[in-house]
Amino acid sequence: MTVDLVVVGLGYVGLPLAKEAVASGLNVLGFDAYGSVVDGLNNGRSHVDDLSDSDIATMQSKGFRATSNVEDIRGADAAVICVPTPLSAEGGPDLAAVIAATETIAEALAPGMLVVLESTTYPGTTEDIVKPILERGGLRAGTDFHLAFSPERIDPGNAQFGMRNTPKVVGGIDPASTDRAADLYARFVDTVVRASGTREAETSKLLENTYRHVNIALMNEMSKFCHDLGIDLWDVIKLAKTKPFGFQAFYPGPGVGGHCIPIDPNYLSHRVKSELGYSFRFVELAQEINMAMPAYIVQRSQDLLNDEGKALKGSKVLLLGVTYKPDIADQRESPARPLGVALLAKGADLSFHDPYVESWAIDGGSMTRVADLDQAIAQADLVIFVQNHDAYDAEAYANAAALFFDTRGVTNPDGASHRL
The missing domain is CATH 3.40.50.720 (NAD(P)-binding Rossmann-like Domain)
Structure with missing residues (x-):
């Protein structure tokens, strides 16, 4: 045949x-x-x-x-x-x-x-x-x-x-x-x-993901100064997207992951620089902002623990969700990885849970996957909600945790969690 x-x-x-x-x-x-x-x-x-x-x-x-x-x-x-x-x-x-x-x-x-x-x-x-x-x-x-x-x-x-x-x-x-x-x-x-041809088709894919990369970076940058100004960015986005034209909602987070958004815009930036000799500044700035988010999450984590009279070094920190997007097992370019590396470098006692990941290795070592999630949340000094899997009840976890840092904005702003 x-x-x-x-x-x-x-x-x-x-x-x-x-x-x-x-x-x-x-x-x-x-x-x-x-x-x-x-x-x-x-x-x-x-x-x-x-x-x-x-x-x-x-x-x-x-x-x-x-x-x-x-x-x-x-x-x-x-x-x-x-x-x-x-x-x-x-x-x-x-x-x-x-x-x-x-x-x-x-x-x-x-x-x-x-x-x-x-x-x-x-x-x-x-x-x-x-x-x-x-x-x-x-x-x-x-x-x-x-x-x-x-x-x-x-x-x-x-x-x-x-x-x-x-x-x-x-x-x-x-x-x-x-x-x-x-x-x-x-x-x-x-x-x-x-x-029109192969080059237009090739560039269309890069434009799609550069568009997302830049707009996510905008939200990540806004998340920092909105926090400092006491503004709830998640509410701001909810309000802005009620406009039926001229706005598309993007959201901040602990970084970007997957094969596309953290990777593809760099192809275009590299081509522009190597072929034309100048920079694609939007992409370079977006990359700088998005790659800095794990470090910002660590900084916020330190501040939360400090407010409770605790140091990040030696504190039990539990990461919830280590894949790059919800409800899949794919870990490619997940922001959980640089976040975990940075927390370990600060001396955190790090563990994780993910319903789709049985083993997770970072920084040359295997991380502990907690067996009893409820017990681990109760015992942790800080729980960082990294990925919003459907299997997770973030609001319940926030109420049960000593400190709960929600990087996905899914918990009640008036509840027990601290939101990005």
Whole structure:
């Protein structure tokens, strides 16, 4: 049977994409360089939050399988690259996984094939990096095969918007490539939006997350001076968002996490600086503000303990929630990590609880996960509410704790908690 689509990279982006493509009747092959991922999926085990083992079983019943053998890719109609792009030491994207995935596809590239890059990166990657690798064998993009970029927009844990009902942006190196990519995604995505080209599609993803990064930084900066002025910022935001136009609510917090917001804007900033020689000042300032929030939380924690006649050093501090967003197990770039490191550096007796995390290692050591949450809250000198999981009853915890610091603004402002 002809393979309609090969998904290269079976993580939080690639696996949901494969699921929707399979559900729409495409014959889908998953490719991953990690044998443990391939073996797990072929044995019916999911390793991402948004797919269950039963989802994998359903996919398998419709022909899906995973492989690490490049020979299995040969003859496929299309290949989509969904591999991670972490920050490099220089501050731009580390394209090692993209290059490796492209080289894998290049080995199996055939006339008429469509190749789409979904990995978030700087503008120009598709044409400057991916295209030359694919053309090494003599085939020419736009003539012998099609090439496009389509930014991933997966939001792990989002129950309202998933792969199918989130509009898909596609931009090819030429109109024919755009059309071919649009036709592919239209088979399993409700709305496809055509971009002018690959660079516009690449930049659109960076704009989306830079917009969020900058606005979160604005709220984080406001949280500091509103606290000093005795103003309840959470109430301010509630009031402002009653305006039906001209305002979108963003919220302060202990920092930003996940693969997108703390990472993606730096790709654009790095590209502007390296290519044009000047700074993208909004991004650099937003990064400075957001990265400083864990230290600010520690400062506020010290102040709260001082008011009770206690030092942070030696105090029992309990962190509630260490993932980067609610109701998932994903810890990538979670602000809980630099917060924990800073608390340890100040001598805190640190422990944690998270319903999705059994073990948590920071600063070279494993943190204690409390077994009895109620008892741990009662015994702690300070409880810091870091992530608002649905399983948590923040108001009850605030009433039970000696000191409760709510960094998510979910508790009653007139209650027992102290809010960011």
